[in-house]
Amino acid sequence: MPYIPHTEEEISSMLSAIGIKQLDQLFDEIPKKLRIKTIDAIPEAVSEMALRRTMQVRANQDGSPLCFIGAGAYEHHIPSAVWQIASRGEFYSAYTPYQAEASQGTLQLIYEYQTMMAGLMAMDISNASLYDGASALAEAVLMAIRANRKCKTRRVLVAGTVNPVYRACINAIVKNQQIELIELPYCTEAGNSLAGSLKQHESQEFAALVIQQPNFFGCLENVDELTDWAHQQNALMIAAVNPLLMAALKPPGEWGQNGADIACGDGQPLGAPLSCGGPYYGFMCCKNEIVRQMPGRIVGRTQDINGHEGFVLTLQAREQHIRRSKATSNICTNQGLVVTASAIYMAIMGPEGLRRIAAQCYANRNALIQAVGSLKGVEVVFTSPGFHECVLRLNKPVEDVMAVFYAQGILPGYNLKKDYPELGEALLVCVTETKTDDDIELYKNTLQQALA
Amino acid sequence: MPYIPHTEEEISSMLSAIGIKQLDQLFDEIPKKLRIKTIDAIPEAVSEMALRRTMQVRANQDGSPLCFIGAGAYEHHIPSAVWQIASRGEFYSAYTPYQAEASQGTLQLIYEYQTMMAGLMAMDISNASLYDGASALAEAVLMAIRANRKCKTRRVLVAGTVNPVYRACINAIVKNQQIELIELPYCTEAGNSLAGSLKQHESQEFAALVIQQPNFFGCLENVDELTDWAHQQNALMIAAVNPLLMAALKPPGEWGQNGADIACGDGQPLGAPLSCGGPYYGFMCCKNEIVRQMPGRIVGRTQDINGHEGFVLTLQAREQHIRRSKATSNICTNQGLVVTASAIYMAIMGPEGLRRIAAQCYANRNALIQAVGSLKGVEVVFTSPGFHECVLRLNKPVEDVMAVFYAQGILPGYNLKKDYPELGEALLVCVTETKTDDDIELYKNTLQQALA
Amino acid sequence: MLIFNYSKAGRKTGSQSPNVSADTLLKSLPANSLRKSKLLLPEVSELEVVRHYTSLSKKNFSIDTHFYPLGSCTMKYNPRICNELAMLPGFLNHHPYAPLQFSQGLLQSLYELQEMLKEVSGMQGISLTPMAGAQGEFAGVAMIQAYHAARGDTQRKVILVPDAAHGTNPATAMMCGYQVKEIPTAEDGDVDIQALQAALGPDIAGIMLTNPSTLGVFERHIHEIADLVHQAGGLLYYDGANMNAILGKVRPGDMGFDVIHMNLHKTFSTPHGGGGPGAGAVGVGERLLPYLPVPVIGCNTDNQYYWMTEQEIPSSIGRLSGFMGNVGVLIRAYIYMRLLGRAGMPRIAEFASLNANYLQAKLKQLGFDMAYPKRRAGHEFVLTLKRQAKTCGVNAMAFAKRLLDKGFHAPTTYFPLLVPECLLIEPTETESKGELDRFLEAMAEILHEAETNAELVLGAPYSMPVQRLDDVRAAKELDLVWKAD
Amino acid sequence: MLIFNYSKAGRKTGSQSPNVSADTLLKSLPANSLRKSKLLLPEVSELEVVRHYTSLSKKNFSIDTHFYPLGSCTMKYNPRICNELAMLPGFLNHHPYAPLQFSQGLLQSLYELQEMLKEVSGMQGISLTPMAGAQGEFAGVAMIQAYHAARGDTQRKVILVPDAAHGTNPATAMMCGYQVKEIPTAEDGDVDIQALQAALGPDIAGIMLTNPSTLGVFERHIHEIADLVHQAGGLLYYDGANMNAILGKVRPGDMGFDVIHMNLHKTFSTPHGGGGPGAGAVGVGERLLPYLPVPVIGCNTDNQYYWMTEQEIPSSIGRLSGFMGNVGVLIRAYIYMRLLGRAGMPRIAEFASLNANYLQAKLKQLGFDMAYPKRRAGHEFVLTLKRQAKTCGVNAMAFAKRLLDKGFHAPTTYFPLLVPECLLIEPTETESKGELDRFLEAMAEILHEAETNAELVLGAPYSMPVQRLDDVRAAKELDLVWKAD
Numbered sequence A, B: 001m002p003y004i005p006h007t008e009e010e011i012s013s014m015l016s017a018i019g020i021k022q023l024d025q026l027f028d029e030i031p032k033k034l035r036i037k038t039i040d041a042i043p044e045a046v047s048e049m050a051l052r053r054t055m056q057v058r059a060n061q062d063g064s065p066l067c068f069i070g071a072g073a074y075e076h077h078i079p080s081a082v083w084q085i086a087s088r089g090e091f092y093s094a095y096t097p098y099q100a101e102a103s104q105g106t107l108q109l110i111y112e113y114q115t116m117m118a119g120l121m122a123m124d125i126s127n128a129s130l131y132d133g134a135s136a137l138a139e140a141v142l143m144a145i146r147a148n149r150k151c152k153t154r155r156v157l158v159a160g161t162v163n164p165v166y167r168a169c170i171n172a173i174v175k176n177q178q179i180e181l182i183e184l185p186y187c188t189e190a191g192n193s194l195a196g197s198l199k200q201h202e203s204q205e206f207a208a209l210v211i212q213q214p215n216f217f218g219c220l221e222n223v224d225e226l227t228d229w230a231h232q233q234n235a236l237m238i239a240a241v242n243p244l245l246m247a248a249l250k251p252p253g254e255w256g257q258n259g260a261d262i263a264c265g266d267g268q269p270l271g272a273p274l275s276c277g278g279p280y281y282g283f284m285c286c287k288n289e290i291v292r293q294m295p296g297r298i299v300g301r302t303q304d305i306n307g308h309e310g311f312v313l314t315l316q317a318r319e320q321h322i323r324r325s326k327a328t329s330n331i332c333t334n335q336g337l338v339v340t341a342s343a344i345y346m347a348i349m350g351p352e353g354l355r356r357i358a359a360q361c362y363a364n365r366n367a368l369i370q371a372v373g374s375l376k377g378v379e380v381v382f383t384s385p386g387f388h389e390c391v392l393r394l395n396k397p398v399e400d401v402m403a404v405f406y407a408q409g410i411l412p413g414y415n416l417k418k419d420y421p422e423l424g425e426a427l428l429v430c431v432t433e434t435k436t437d438d439d440i441e442l443y444k445n446t447l448q449q450a451l452a
Numbered sequence C, D: 001m002l003i004f005n006y007s008k009a010g011r012k013t014g015s016q017s018p019n020v021s022a023d024t025l026l027k028s029l030p031a032n033s034l035r036k037s038k039l040l041l042p043e044v045s046e047l048e049v050v051r052h053y054t055s056l057s058k059k060n061f062s063i064d065t066h067f068y069p070l071g072s073c074t075m076k077y078n079p080r081i082c083n084e085l086a087m088l089p090g091f092l093n094h095h096p097y098a099p100l101q102f103s104q105g106l107l108q109s110l111y112e113l114q115e116m117l118k119e120v121s122g123m124q125g126i127s128l129t130p131m132a133g134a135q136g137e138f139a140g141v142a143m144i145q146a147y148h149a150a151r152g153d154t155q156r157k158v159i160l161v162p163d164a165a166h167g168t169n170p171a172t173a174m175m176c177g178y179q180v181k182e183i184p185t186a187e188d189g190d191v192d193i194q195a196l197q198a199a200l201g202p203d204i205a206g207i208m209l210t211n212p213s214t215l216g217v218f219e220r221h222i223h224e225i226a227d228l229v230h231q232a233g234g235l236l237y238y239d240g241a242n243m244n245a246i247l248g249k250v251r252p253g254d255m256g257f258d259v260i261h262m263n264l265h266k267t268f269s270t271p272h273g274g275g276g277p278g279a280g281a282v283g284v285g286e287r288l289l290p291y292l293p294v295p296v297i298g299c300n301t302d303n304q305y306y307w308m309t310e311q312e313i314p315s316s317i318g319r320l321s322g323f324m325g326n327v328g329v330l331i332r333a334y335i336y337m338r339l340l341g342r343a344g345m346p347r348i349a350e351f352a353s354l355n356a357n358y359l360q361a362k363l364k365q366l367g368f369d370m371a372y373p374k375r376r377a378g379h380e381f382v383l384t385l386k387r388q389a390k391t392c393g394v395n396a397m398a399f400a401k402r403l404l405d406k407g408f409h410a411p412t413t414y415f416p417l418l419v420p421e422c423l424l425i426e427p428t429e430t431e432s433k434g435e436l437d438r439f440l441e442a443m444a445e446i447l448h449e450a451e452t453n454a455e456l457v458l459g460a461p462y463s464m465p466v467q468r469l470d471d472v473r474a475a476k477e478l479d480l481v482w483k484a485d
Ligand SMILES: Cc1ncc(COP(=O)(O)O)c(C=O)c1O
Pocket: A331, A332, A333, C072, C073, C132, C133, C134, C135, C166, C168, C169, C210, C214, C239, C241, C242, C263, C278, C279, C280
């Protein structure tokens, strides 16, 4: 019996302690007619040996293509200590740290994580994680509406340069609460939010303005200007950012005169493998004033009865298990283990290490633009500087070009046609620090060949 | 500075504590002319990111051929808990447990390992490991010569069916001590030691007889008969065995009237991956009477000053760091981590689990013989029953046949021509529990094709 | 020590980062886009990191180190093979937007997982995208909302939940824009049917139930409840957190539920990771099929697997995550289900129940009071220390903390809220009788201690890295982020 | 508890073994070839195994958890990347007899390792096959033996070793059939040259030296010694256990050594694994090239890597292992060397020496006595507690045990044998000044305790899983194998 340790003898003695004869009697309160006989669609058990072989075949079957896709999930180097330590049984197989005294490892780690993440964002407070970047942004919108005391509207302005899937996800999560999302157009030349378009919104009321830095195109937004404008309108500023790049870029806490009010995004770049989209984690930071509106768990430092430092889950009165239908969110299980990995990642990289990676990502994006920008049939669409990603317009159907790359085991980027049809045959290409000069050269040659 | 934590400031303060100005002064006792300037053949440092890519390419480059080679190294299923736990930093990065109180984890584990291994062999005592099966056998020969009180000769009889590399290794290790190894011929029909040939040796004196079970051809030896004969000759019986199979086969402690005196072999089948030949480990068990002649470390159970159970390295007076040139062996570092894995492996498999694997290996060998035995151009050379391996004689040059398999990503076995030229175009084929019916079918079809 | 205490300004990590000058590379960027403030991350060596976090890990209780009978959490053994195979490079390095020809191995596994979950739940369609139980609940309630809306049935503003329900149920209903009405529990642990009948009406969108409930007992009138709610035009939501108790024995779909979530990180043993990640797959009956959150994995006639999106499921409630949820968790659950197989599923329910009922029977013998002493336990049961709290002044929390000293993680305390001084005890099927007996011994010891030396119990724990921590101080003098002095 | 205490007869493991009946499969075998006796392995669940060994691991000190200044052992950080890459399936699943076309990636790495080791050692040829330092010594001395034998120089029966030498040196010489003669150490820690000269003669096959010696000091007269030994017709063996002290700074080959071994598990940071596996690659000068143990990795003109065996090296001393040694360890060493690179090698020596000399200087200040107070430390140094043993009755062992209570692994005790009450302290380059300062604090505390409360120190350790263990009882009442009662 895989994973079940009972011997025949033990089973009998346990049954008799209960006062029954058969295992089946354990279910005798269940209406007979409900009981099922078979679950035929479940295949018979396989041994670990056989399943290992099956899964190895499947994992290999998908190849290991050279990946130039980003669009919200970024391939980065992850030091091997990160997951080796996060996978230790004591982290891996523990529950949420409800019994604080028996969970000081996880609790202290989260406290350290909160410190690191708040530091990265230059914000006051961080929570212990939400599900992912997209759902965290939705929670940020809900939080902003709760927290905005100056302006009680349920209208939120969202830049059109925010990841389209994030916008879809916000919509799915907030739509039942009668919240209206209004899209801010972008500058088709610079590739970032159109400052000039703000004017037309000045008469309306907004609970919050949402922008992403760098935005979905990899371009930098004018964060100071946008933040100050939002604050002038009594709107809260919500910053969705790539956390890794905050080692180099101006962090949300420093945007404009007063800084963003809520910073969130996907923690994936900080130590989570691509893993087909998850598990990643949503991070969220905010200003002190609105911490009680924060969704998700928070760890605080306190003392034990001898005055020794220790850590506990705190501000639980915001949470569903106490406040129930009045909670700041329904979230319970979060993405703890990925946060564990992330804390270890940030500790290993340190401030200078992270900044170098950011700088290399910047340099590599520029190198790619340099390499392909002058190819016949390629137009680099946007002028704004940026990180990781850039948009190329091609003189052939994007799908045809992609097929040429696929045949060589290369994933050339993300096809923008569905989300931004106005950009034409546009491809969003991502280059992180993992790509070498040879990789970029190969990209260029393949593109040239595809366009020939 | 990879892995070196010193900051500039710390370096200066440390230098000044020492009373010097430059790091280089630390080496001022070394004759100047010895100091080297460059080590040009060492390439420049690479980052972990770059090296990971390089090593992945190299590991993949070697493919993952379907392996039917054994010849001393056997592919088995290893439960994933085995190495995940053995790789925990506390096992992985500890030294030999010299400070017992701070090493109870490793020490208790070795004590448990000794118990398991002695149990598997049905012997009284096990040590904590030697390097590998071949060198353990050499140590067993030396031990037998020291331990044999009845017969002081330095002559040892070794079955010709013992792994030829083991025999070469014994020779390399013992030859400087004027020890003579005499080969016992084998029965070319049954494939095991020729009982009839013993007679001719009865006039000679031997310190020990060495046999292997199953032997290099995968065939079973007549262990009872050989053991009793050796004991009649006042020789000690040294059993080199595959430890996994002792869950099914008669273990050395039960051979003949009095059991073997020393059992040894390679622990690889018990949880060590193939890993191109190492690290594996040599195990060694013996009778109580001769424990003080045992090479290698031994853990004993004892008590602390409060009477609590605890574990220590014991009988250290046999070892080099105490006895120096009079030690039972020069071994110091052994193969501890592999033993750690092995103990975990045996605990997970349990007696019934190990026995089932042995039985499956037996069944699979028979299935292969069944499948290829009747092919034209194939002769199954030996009649003795056996495990894992069998010898096929082919009607084409072995090398040509092997090339056909290679082209299909299959390693068809070990070419016996160099070691046993008398067998002709002979191939030693191995099938463990890892091979499926499909694999065996594929083998058969490929062989058929190669011989067509 | 905190990791920050090891930090030294100017320490260089070296082996990980590209050996480049960030200043030089970044200088072509506009100055006002760059970070000015110092970044407070620790400057430590890799050895310091490894040592610090290895040492921290040793301060945790976990399944791999301790019996962990935390009710409503299903802390069972997480097979190591699931982790190993889910971490194969081919899965880890898989970009979520990799084209289908580079994704068949992974998609096949996810598709088969959907099929298996359909079978054990008795539902018609599955979406794997929710990232935990609570998000599964959100998806489920949002589908109920979409269903009523599509029929123009817009006056249904209320979701019913039993008073024993997990906090995520009412919180989720609110997030979907519903009002919440609580239904009381009858004396025997089942839902108070009269109260339910009284609450039902044209404003009821649905009811959320856990079965076996969070009280550990199976709702015997489930058919009647389903009929009543359906007759009133409402739908039934099944909170699958307790599916371990009935796996392969009864199916929510057969009980009459329209929509369910399953906590794969409970029933299917993906690790809890100190708080996540989980996976909260949802299943639906025919009525809600059009509303499943996307993506869903489809399989076409050529046996090609593909992502079904808004295109194929136009009435979908949409996307709940940036990509498709916690794929790495889903693979672990898939592997676990394949290892257990057809015969393994009901065995889980049998032995989880055997262990729970054995503990319950033995604890009764030891003199403990059960909240529902006449009921069969599911895979967990509720013990109440109300009597001990009164007679010896030793409450459930003190019992729980004292268990830590005895080498056991505490059961869930003070949940469900309706049972005073309660412990919710869930041993799971992977614990041996030997371990259960050691736990019983510890419980007996503590009971004895409570009766003879209450102070001792009230001061616990003594053998943890810290003694009892001050929660009030933590919430009052908020210290959420470390600051250099 | 022992794993056997969890055992229950009849427990089935299930998920790992093939689901077959062993009895049925084995019944065609002759009955007398089968096992009759019950097999004493534990019958436990996978969870019990995981929990037991996870818990056991927590009773160990290790580099990943504690500063571990164990002299002569070079306990430095084992980079995790080395483990990860060495465990790539392509390497792990590699059969040692896989043909060359399936082995180029692995062989290239091993070949490059040979080349790098040549460069740092200054030798002409390398064999990677020895599985630890002691087996490297065996290979080296066997080559010396073969060399003299090949020249017909058969009267050389003696190997010289300094009295400070590691026990493996004399033990190895004996295993190769030599007699051992000890050379005393001069007052300043160098070899007593006069005594050496007196010992040299036509019966001397060679000398085994460690440099820096096990006393932590560099042998300043190494040139003179080499000349003397060579003039007497002997060869010089270099015990490379201490190469960390001089890596990239000076090379054994340049000092005049004919043959050396390197402990890759020390200098090149492959993990010690609680006692192994190690790797003891040997290097030789031109004279001994023909005798290298096989296999050695060759590279032909087509850049094809291959195994050189007795065919290519017919005078080889032969094979020391079943295959080619601890390949998995070799790969780790290779990776480490590539990560450190050209500039990293001398940096290791610099910072290992910096840390050792810093500790030595500070400990002197604290009032400790050094065995060689006037000498520069290499990467380690010897402290003697002779004075404290006399004045307070607190010996080196008590100091060592008390350090455990302070959270530090003890230095090597009572080695080298010639220094009474000694601690051999090797901090390695990967420890930070912060950690060294904490160690110094602990040493100062213990010194103070010894002076004021010797009993306290003598009773240590107090905070380990057990208190001081009874070694004598262990050796007298041998209990080496558990037996069921
Ligand atoms: C009964 C019940 N419902 C719902 C949940 C919420 O699940 P999750 O934590 O995965 O969001 C839980 C989790 O503890 C639960 O026990």
